[in-house]
Amino acid sequence: MVDRGASALSPPDDWPAHPDPVLALNRMGSFDWDLDSGTLHMDAQAHEVFDVRPEDFDGRPESLSVRVPSADGHRLDTLVARAIKDGSENYGTYFRVRRRDGTLRWTHTQGYIRRDGTGRARRVIGIVRDATQELGDIEARRERAFQDEALRRQTDIVQLTTAALAHARTVDDVVDVLQDAQGLPHLGADGFVMSLVEGNRVLMVAERPEGSFVHGTRVSGVDDDYPMSEVVRTLSPCFIESPQDFAERYPSLWQRLGDLTVKAAAYLPLIAQGRPIGAIGLFYSDRHGFSPDARNVLLALGSSLAQSLQRAMLYEQEMDLAESLQQAMLPRTIPSVPGCDVAVRYRAAPLGGSLGRDIGGDWYDLIPLPGGRVGAVIGDVQGHDTHAAAVMGQLRIVLRAYAAEGHPPATVMARASVFLHELDTDRFATCLYAEADVTTGVVQVVRAGHLDPLLRLGDGTCRHVPVEGGLPLGLSAEFGSLAYPVGTLELDPGSMLVLCTDGLVEEPGADLDDGMRALADLVASGPRDVRDLADRLIEVADERRGDDDVALLVLSRRALDTPRVGGRVRRHVAPGDSRALAETRRMIRAAVRAWGDEDHADAVELVADELVTNALMHTEGSAVVTLRFLSGTDRRLRVEAEDTSSALPRRRDAGDSGVSGRGLCLVDTLADAWGVEARGGGKCVWAEFVMPHD
Incomplete structure (x- = not known):
C-alpha cells in the first residue's frame, strides 16, 4: 500500500468520514486515508473485507501489505500514486486479498481524492467490497463462452474433416488427406498418429508432423500396454487430460515421448460394423482436459474417419477383385509371331485425377492364324465397372475363336456383334480387327465404331489410315446392319501399325481430330523399338491424366531372312x-x-x-x-x-x-x-x- 509517512499535522476536524449506513447494508466497507498524517481509518465492514481484527490493525496502510499479494499490492500502489500525481479525482480497481486461512478472494476498491485549493492531494475517501461472486460470475460467463466457442470449433472440425474425406476412395487417399498441410487444422490437434489393425497387430500408417509417433511403436500388438492398443482392444476411447495423467497411466510410453510437448491426448478407436479397423491418437500442447461436449465431438470425428476408412477398404477390395477379373480376361502372354515385333500395354483409368485406378472394358489381343497370318484386336466395352470387364472377357474370347476358325475379318466382326447382342446386356463395344499377312505385308482392317489405325512408315512419317467402318458391336446386330467394310493397307518391313483405344487420344475440352494428329506426331517422333514406343505413349497418357483407361497394341513388321514359300x-x-x-x-x-x-x-x-x-x-x-x-x-x-x-x-x-x-x-x-x-x-x-x- 502507498505509505506517505507520518506527519506532525493533526487529522482534519471531520476525520474520519462517517460511512453511509447504506454501504454497510450492502456489505461495503469504507475507509478514510489522511495523506498528511498517513493514518488509515477503516470501518468494521472494511475490516471484514480485509479479514483483519480491529485490535490487530494499527492504522497504518503498510500493515495491510501482508493481506495483499505482492503483485496485486504493487499494481494497486502504482494506480493510486498515478491518480494522485496526475490530478485525478478518483480511481478504482480489483485486487486480491489473502485471508487469515491463506485463501485468496477478489476485492474491489474505489477511492475519491480530496485536494486543497492548490490542488495538493490531502485525503482519500473510499470503499472496499468483496468481489468474489461478481468476478466468479464474469469468469463463469467467459468460461461458458470459451466452451461454446471450443465446441463450435470442434463441430467445425468434424464438418471439415468429413468434407475433406468425402472424395477419398482408397486408404492411401485417406492418409494423404490427413497428412496434407491442412490435415492438422481439420483435426484441431497439434499432432496425430493413425494406425490400422491387421490381425493381432496395430500398424502405424500416418503421422503429422513427421516424428509424432513414439519410436518403437510403429508396429505393436493388440495386447500391448499402449493407448492405441488399449482402444483397439476395448473399443473405448482414451482421454489423457494432463502430463501427470499420461505419466501415471502409461509410464513406459511417457518416458519415451522425448521432446514431444504433449499436455493432453485423445485416443479414439475406429470402429466399423462393430469391429475395430484402426485407431487415431490426437495430441495437444495447450489443452487441459476434455469437457463432455468435446469428448462427444471427438467421438463423432472418430466415427466419420472410421466410415471413410471402411469405405476405402471396401473400395480397394472391389478394385482388387475387378483388377484380378480384368487381368484374367486379358491375354496372359502375347504369342511370338515370326516376322513381327509386338508390344501391348494396358493402363487403368485414374480415379478423379490423382488418386488410384478405375476398372474398364478396354482390351487387346494378338491371334496367330494359319498361313503366316496374325490377327490384331483392339476394343473398348462401354462402361467402367466389373460388368464391363466381364463382357470384355467374353467378347475377346469369342472374337478370338471366330478368327481362329478361319472366317474373313468382316465375318469375324459380324458374328462378334451378334454374340454381344445375344448376351442380353445393355453394353456395346467398339472394336478394330486387323488381319495381317506377315509375308506379304497385306493388312485387312475391319472397324466397328473404333478409332482408325495409325501407320508409321520406315522413314519415320506417321499418319492415321481412314478405314470405312460399321456400327459398334452389339448395335450393328440390333439394327440389322452387319455388313462391315474391309479396308486394306500395306505394312512394309520396318513399318509400325499402332492400334489404341480412345483413352490415348481423347482429352477433355479437346477435339478428337486434334488428338489424333497429336498422337500421330508423338508416334512419328517416338522410339523405333515397339516396346519403347509403347512405354512412351503410356507415359504421356499418365502425364495427361486422362479419365479413361487405355489399351494399346503396336505391331512392327520385320523383313524375313529368306523368302517363304507359302502364305x-x-x-x-x-x-x-x-x-x-x-x-x-x-x-x-x-x-x-x-x-x-x-x-x-x-x-x-x-x-x-x-x-x-x-x-x-x-x-x-x-x-x-x-x-x-x-x-x-x-x-x-x-x-x-x-x-x-x-x-x-x-x-x-x-x-x-x-x-x-x-x-x-x-x-x-x-x-x-x-x-x-x-x-x-x-x-x-x-x-x-x-x-x-x-
Whole structure:
C-alpha cells in the first residue's frame, strides 16, 4: 500500500468520514486515508473485507501489505500514486486479498481524492467490497463462452474433416488427406498418429508432423500396454487430460515421448460394423482436459474417419477383385509371331485425377492364324465397372475363336456383334480387327465404331489410315446392319501399325481430330523399338491424366531372312462394292510382289479380277477371293474365287463386237492352269501360275 509517512499535522476536524449506513447494508466497507498524517481509518465492514481484527490493525496502510499479494499490492500502489500525481479525482480497481486461512478472494476498491485549493492531494475517501461472486460470475460467463466457442470449433472440425474425406476412395487417399498441410487444422490437434489393425497387430500408417509417433511403436500388438492398443482392444476411447495423467497411466510410453510437448491426448478407436479397423491418437500442447461436449465431438470425428476408412477398404477390395477379373480376361502372354515385333500395354483409368485406378472394358489381343497370318484386336466395352470387364472377357474370347476358325475379318466382326447382342446386356463395344499377312505385308482392317489405325512408315512419317467402318458391336446386330467394310493397307518391313483405344487420344475440352494428329506426331517422333514406343505413349497418357483407361497394341513388321514359300490372303467382296474390288486388286498385287514374283503381278491381278467379277455377275450373293501358295515341287500361286452357286462357268466366243464372253478366255490365256471345284452348296473357280525358282 502507498505509505506517505507520518506527519506532525493533526487529522482534519471531520476525520474520519462517517460511512453511509447504506454501504454497510450492502456489505461495503469504507475507509478514510489522511495523506498528511498517513493514518488509515477503516470501518468494521472494511475490516471484514480485509479479514483483519480491529485490535490487530494499527492504522497504518503498510500493515495491510501482508493481506495483499505482492503483485496485486504493487499494481494497486502504482494506480493510486498515478491518480494522485496526475490530478485525478478518483480511481478504482480489483485486487486480491489473502485471508487469515491463506485463501485468496477478489476485492474491489474505489477511492475519491480530496485536494486543497492548490490542488495538493490531502485525503482519500473510499470503499472496499468483496468481489468474489461478481468476478466468479464474469469468469463463469467467459468460461461458458470459451466452451461454446471450443465446441463450435470442434463441430467445425468434424464438418471439415468429413468434407475433406468425402472424395477419398482408397486408404492411401485417406492418409494423404490427413497428412496434407491442412490435415492438422481439420483435426484441431497439434499432432496425430493413425494406425490400422491387421490381425493381432496395430500398424502405424500416418503421422503429422513427421516424428509424432513414439519410436518403437510403429508396429505393436493388440495386447500391448499402449493407448492405441488399449482402444483397439476395448473399443473405448482414451482421454489423457494432463502430463501427470499420461505419466501415471502409461509410464513406459511417457518416458519415451522425448521432446514431444504433449499436455493432453485423445485416443479414439475406429470402429466399423462393430469391429475395430484402426485407431487415431490426437495430441495437444495447450489443452487441459476434455469437457463432455468435446469428448462427444471427438467421438463423432472418430466415427466419420472410421466410415471413410471402411469405405476405402471396401473400395480397394472391389478394385482388387475387378483388377484380378480384368487381368484374367486379358491375354496372359502375347504369342511370338515370326516376322513381327509386338508390344501391348494396358493402363487403368485414374480415379478423379490423382488418386488410384478405375476398372474398364478396354482390351487387346494378338491371334496367330494359319498361313503366316496374325490377327490384331483392339476394343473398348462401354462402361467402367466389373460388368464391363466381364463382357470384355467374353467378347475377346469369342472374337478370338471366330478368327481362329478361319472366317474373313468382316465375318469375324459380324458374328462378334451378334454374340454381344445375344448376351442380353445393355453394353456395346467398339472394336478394330486387323488381319495381317506377315509375308506379304497385306493388312485387312475391319472397324466397328473404333478409332482408325495409325501407320508409321520406315522413314519415320506417321499418319492415321481412314478405314470405312460399321456400327459398334452389339448395335450393328440390333439394327440389322452387319455388313462391315474391309479396308486394306500395306505394312512394309520396318513399318509400325499402332492400334489404341480412345483413352490415348481423347482429352477433355479437346477435339478428337486434334488428338489424333497429336498422337500421330508423338508416334512419328517416338522410339523405333515397339516396346519403347509403347512405354512412351503410356507415359504421356499418365502425364495427361486422362479419365479413361487405355489399351494399346503396336505391331512392327520385320523383313524375313529368306523368302517363304507359302502364305495366304483372302478377301470378301459383296455385290456392288466397287471399293472392295479395288482393295482386292491392291491386296493381290502387294502379295504377289512380296512373294517375289513381280513379273506375274499384273497377270495375277487381272485373272483374279475376272474371276471375282464373273462370280458377282452370274451368281447371287457375294464372292470370296483367296490367293495362296501350293505345296509341291513347283512354286505355284493359286487364285480362287468362291461363290454360293452350283452353276458351272462356260467358256464362250464373244465374237468381234461382243462385250461378254472374254473373261474365261483371258483366264485361259494368262494362267498356266485353271478349273472348277465343287464347294458344299457352291463352287470354286481357280487359276494357277508357276512362279520362277530363285
